[in-house]
Amino acid sequence: MNILLTGGAGYIGACTALFILKLNPNFKCIIIDKEETQNIKKLQILFPNNIKFYKIDMCRMDLLETVFNDTKVDGVIHFAAYTIVSESEKETYKYFHNNINSTLNLLELMKKYAVSNLIFSSSASVYGVAEYLPIDEDHPLKPVSTYAISKKICEDLILKYSERGINYVILRYFNPAGAIDGIGEEHNPETHLIPLLIRSMLEGNIFKIFGNDFPTPDGTCIRDFIHIEDLANAHFLSLRKLLGEEIKNEIFNVGINNGYSVMEVVLKAIEMFKGKVNKNFRYIIDSRREGDVPALVAKANKIKNKLGFYPKYTIEDILQSVWNYESQKIST
Numbered sequence: 001m002n003i004l005l006t007g008g009a010g011y012i013g014a015c016t017a018l019f020i021l022k023l024n025p026n027f028k029c030i031i032i033d034k035e036e037t038q039n040i041k042k043l044q045i046l047f048p049n050n051i052k053f054y055k056i057d058m059c060r061m062d063l064l065e066t067v068f069n070d071t072k073v074d075g076v077i078h079f080a081a082y083t084i085v086s087e088s089e090k091e092t093y094k095y096f097h098n099n100i101n102s103t104l105n106l107l108e109l110m111k112k113y114a115v116s117n118l119i120f121s122s123s124a125s126v127y128g129v130a131e132y133l134p135i136d137e138d139h140p141l142k143p144v145s146t147y148a149i150s151k152k153i154c155e156d157l158i159l160k161y162s163e164r165g166i167n168y169v170i171l172r173y174f175n176p177a178g179a180i181d182g183i184g185e186e187h188n189p190e191t192h193l194i195p196l197l198i199r200s201m202l203e204g205n206i207f208k209i210f211g212n213d214f215p216t217p218d219g220t221c222i223r224d225f226i227h228i229e230d231l232a233n234a235h236f237l238s239l240r241k242l243l244g245e246e247i248k249n250e251i252f253n254v255g256i257n258n259g260y261s262v263m264e265v266v267l268k269a270i271e272m273f274k275g276k277v278n279k280n281f282r283y284i285i286d287s288r289r290e291g292d293v294p295a296l297v298a299k300a301n302k303i304k305n306k307l308g309f310y311p312k313y314t315i316e317d318i319l320q321s322v323w324n325y326e327s328q329k330i331s332t
């Protein structure tokens with residue numbers, strides 16, 4: 001099987017490629033990305049015969065077409081997107097242009113080359129401010145940020161192209177975190193809670209909690225954290241069922257059906273790593289960050305029932321894996 005992973009040099013894409021190839025030594029992963037990151041080098045070392053990498057901008061239809069010309073693709077997992085919510089508020093054109101045009105080009109080429117199986121990385125942010133919790137897939141879609149709107153538009157494009165023979169699974173991620181086999185979060189700039197918290201604990205910096213006046217029990221935001229290996233597995237299960245024609249045209253939340261507040265995560269990490277934390281570490285309450293919604297927790301029954309997806313990992317597993325990953329970076 002030849003699986004095309006767009007944005008496969010990034011955190012979630014590379015972890016998914018790793019997960020798929022570990023289970024399926026006969027699969028080939030064709031990876032497209034604007035950047036050639038360390039993750040590509042790691043994957044090429046681990047799987048020298050299974051990775052084909054193209055450094056291209058998917059907004060260039062002519063370049064993207066070379067990939068479809070070169071190889072018969074059996075299924076596509078479309079991760080490629082700009083993903084920083086705060087940046088998207090300042091760079092509206094950049095986010096809409098990149099996220100939407102890359103998806104449109106991909107869909108058009110999938111149609112042209114009769115590639116019918118697509119898994120799309122969507123986001124819980126398409127729901128906007130939760131009207132009830134936990135959030136099921138039928139919750140109204142009221143995306144707030146430019147990033148979230150771009151994901152919603154891409155979902156709509158996919159729905160339209162499904163009338164032209166493309167079978168999709170849309171995965172709405174809640175909060176992916178954690179590391180596997182030396183691949184962890186390396187966004188630039190990093191904005192996510194768990195890597196920033198663990199880095200502060202190791203390096204002895206001040207960690208800022210953005211707001212404690214939200215309408216939640218302790219006033220800090222609540223999120224549903226999903227381990228990256230579980231998320232990779234959700235992609236693999238979707239792919240297997242799509243390729244086997246057991247499902248088509250489905251939308252699934254991917255979370256663990258359980259939320260933790262930012263304060264709970266901070267206190268849990270302090271408890272777990274006491275004795276090892278840099279003595280200069282401390283946390284403070286800062287003002288709210290623009291665009292943050294109070295609580296996002298997935299109702300994740302649908303993916304359990306239709307894909308047999310059961311997350312294996314806990315918040316403690318996530319924190320431990322990020323601690324190991326970040327400690328390793330410091331020691332090398």
Ligand code: UDP
Binds near residue numbers: 210
């Ligand atoms: N957060 C925080 N301090 C940080 C980074 C994040 O308090 O340095 C909070 C953020 O305000 C949000 C939660 O942690 O309430 C999760 O943020 P993250 O960026 O990890 O994910 P998001 O839910 O925004 O996609």
